[in-house]
Amino acid sequence: MALKSLKKKRRIQVIALAAVSLVVAVALIGYAFQDGINFFRSPSQVVESPPKSNEVFRIGGLVEEGTLLRGQGEVISFNVTDGGASVPVVFSGILPDLFGENQGMVGTGRYVNGVFEASEILAKHDETYMPKEVVDALKEQGVYVEPES
Incomplete structure (x- = not known):
């Protein structure tokens, strides 16, 4: 009898230790990704509900025609649009x-303050590629045109 009780007690201890280990691992992973996860927003989403100024996120769309300005040094400004809204962007680099x-x-x-301050800019890598998030945002606004093959 005592042997069965001891085995049952040991099994419960192992299960409890595994559960605590799992919770600690998930908490550590969440903490590590705290700054590493950047959510994607379209210009329309940014205009509708502006994020807090300390929140890092990704924005995507098309560079609006006639808005690309090169300033002093490496400072560049332009508007990014998804056909529904435009967001001014500044980038130094x-x-x-x-x-x-x-x-x-x-x-x-x-x-x-109403301007997207970019720390990194990525562009399409060939004539036909466009990031999936950008395609989805443009389709949502009804302005996406399939590239000709």
Whole structure:
């Protein structure tokens, strides 16, 4: 009898230890990803419900024609649009080679005082590619056109 009770007690201890270990592991993973997860928003979503200025997120769409301005040094400003809304963007750095007006782009940064301050800009990597999030945002606004093959 005592042997069965001891085995049952040991089994419960192992299960409890495994549960506590799982909770600790999930908490550590969540803490590690706290700054690493960047949510995607379209320009329309940013205009409808502006995120807090300390929140890092990704925005994507098309570079609006006629808005690309190169300032002093490496400062670049432009508007990104999904056909429904436009968001002004400022970026200090070197743009990808394929970056241009009416081209798809995704930027990472913060929305501060009505301007998206980008820390990173990504552009499509060939003539036909556009990030899935950008395609979805453009389709939602009804302005996406399938590229010709």
